[in-house]
Amino acid sequence: MIEIEPSHDVRPAPARTIGASDSDRDRVPTPALTSDQLLGGLRAVTIEHEGTHYVLRATRNGKLILTK
Template sequence: MDDNAEQTTAKDNTPRPQKHDRRIRSDALLGHEGRVVIEHEGQNYLLRQTQAGKLILTK
């Protein structure tokens, strides 16, 4: 297999946003409740917005 082909299909896990990243507005994701449960690999995580407007993800 060609090494270049493998590199182009690999997921980019850099900790900063990239131009091609999918974007979702936080209000659309969190709803009027300001919180949403995210299921990931059989685990539930709570993403919520604080009163100060910050986002917190907890298991």
């Protein structure tokens, strides 16, 4: 498993306010990661979430695809 450690350039994502509920506005913004940080120079990585494995792939056109 690849461990991702936040670097000094990880910045919070902007808070969303359009159509946000009161509980959404009270949330702390989540850190933003680059695709390079997620993929670590690879074309694809497996992400385990709640016991299910997903594959995050980078396409030749620079898009990201997440499949189950």
